[in-house]
Amino acid sequence: MHTCEHCEARSFNMCNALDADELARLASIMSDQRFEAGTTFIEEGAPADDLFNLTSGTVKVFKLLADGRCQITGFMMAGDFLGLSRGGTYAYSATAITPVTCCRFQRPQLRGLFNELPKIERQMLGLAMNELMAAQDQMVLLGRKTARERIASFLLSLSDRAVRRGRPGNPVELPMTRGDIADYLGLTTETVSRTFTQLKGEAVILLKGNHGVDIQDLDALVEIAGQEDREACFHPFDQIA
Amino acid sequence: MHTCEHCEARSFNMCNALDADELARLASIMSDQRFEAGTTFIEEGAPADDLFNLTSGTVKVFKLLADGRCQITGFMMAGDFLGLSRGGTYAYSATAITPVTCCRFQRPQLRGLFNELPKIERQMLGLAMNELMAAQDQMVLLGRKTARERIASFLLSLSDRAVRRGRPGNPVELPMTRGDIADYLGLTTETVSRTFTQLKGEAVILLKGNHGVDIQDLDALVEIAGQEDREACFHPFDQIA
DNA sequence: CGTATATTTGATATCAATCAATACTCGTGG
DNA sequence: CCACGAGTATTGATTGATATCAAATATACG
DSSP states (O other): OOOOTTSOTTSOOSGGGSOHHHHHHHHHTEEEEEEOTTOEEEOTTSBOOEEEEEEESOEEEEEEOTTSOEEEEEEEOTTOEEOOEETTEESSEEEESSOEEEEEEEHHHHHHHHHHOHHHHHHHHHHHHHHHHHHHHHHHHHHHOOHHHHHHHHHHHHHHHHHHTTSOSSSEEOOSOHHHHHHHHTOOHHHHHHHHHHHHHTTSEEEOTTSEEEESOHHHHHHHHTOOOOOOOOOHHHHHO | OOOOTTSOTTSOOSGGGSOHHHHHHHHHTEEEEEEOTTOEEEOTTSBOOEEEEEEESOEEEEEEOTTSOEEEEEEEOTTOEEOOEETTEESSEEEESSOEEEEEEEHHHHHHHHHHOHHHHHHHHHHHHHHHHHHHHHHHHHHHOOHHHHHHHHHHHHHHHHHHTTSOSSSEEOOSOHHHHHHHHTSOHHHHHHHHHHHHHTTSEEEOTTSEEEESOHHHHHHHHTOOOOOOOOOHHHHHO
């Protein structure tokens, strides 16, 4: 019997809003899946047959322009949903940047479940609202922040996210490459690297190899980021009604 | 009796998914409201007591940084919802840029209605998904497009939106100022102006005073925008399941 | 009409992109 | 265990797109 032991306790996800029967019903229509690092398992424009709920690992969600320019719209982790579609085709591409495990739902079956369990719909609405607010923060970052502010905001948001998931907020783990960070923040690899170096020189951070950052002066980092409200997750109702 | 005669027929909104009884129930908890141009009726951080559904006019939704930098995250029109909150306070500010009429819902009452009419929840989920996809397109624009591409994309998206609302797609109406456009596209007033002038010089557009643009060469504009998929609105289920 | 506001246009500055090496990391096999 | 190599990151020099600063027009509104 498939329960949700793999859904991390603090993660804001579908499972923790359902009772045992409902979980069983949910489990009956989902299958576990695993992707190697580097696997692109959702391609923008392809038929959107499945919906995924990550249980471990990190995924980059991105859109490409015709000439290859890439904008990463988010890094997805355990608890996050993937597979938003527009007119039956995926609205973005998704690539595993670490090995990933997830639950796969087939759309027709999920459709039925939605009618059976309105709770799930509410939960999804809450998740969508959270994503929407994160998207708005990212628009502020991309439209109006300097490279320095972007990097500081990024580190803080990764740290907050780790804490929310019950992990230490420091040091910050960076499973993605500098290029991925650049594609997420609307910068280039070189600018990301230079900015890290600069913050290191000011003793605000310490680089732990290529995939870790130790925050040495949190106050300074918050100051640099331009202290917008730190992100938080609430019950769906908080956002809508 | 309050019906939805003011909800524009082609607009993707709550009312057209409900039957007469449900509409009446909805009407019973909402009140009409009007705002003059220039009125800021939602302030980021203020207690989020109300939710608004626009019936006419245009509203800019924005976030401010501490030093006054502004990012407009969207222009809202008839059918759109306003009042997203985070922990009981509004997540953004909203200012009418033309005279605006809207329906106001008080949260506690709306909360009850949600439990009564799950349809509304599904409709809201669909709206949220559409907004999320628009937000992702905007991230691509802000993170990776040139000023020229941003202006072209903006004009096309306003045109599409007008068509979807049953209005002519050309000429494009621009109720907002150059400064608003700049704050939406992550540019400055001057760059917006220069880019309009440039496109006019290439006979791609024709400026009709300060608040109108005639698209003279649609193909060229699409080409400049970098032809991502044109936006479209679908049934909520299309996006989720 | 005249005044305030919004827009356009011009000159210059600047931040980040680009182009170009160099250095580091990490996995692999000798 | 170390050397190699491919990918990844850093650093440097220069360019370039857009911001900034500064007038000059145009538009809208009382």
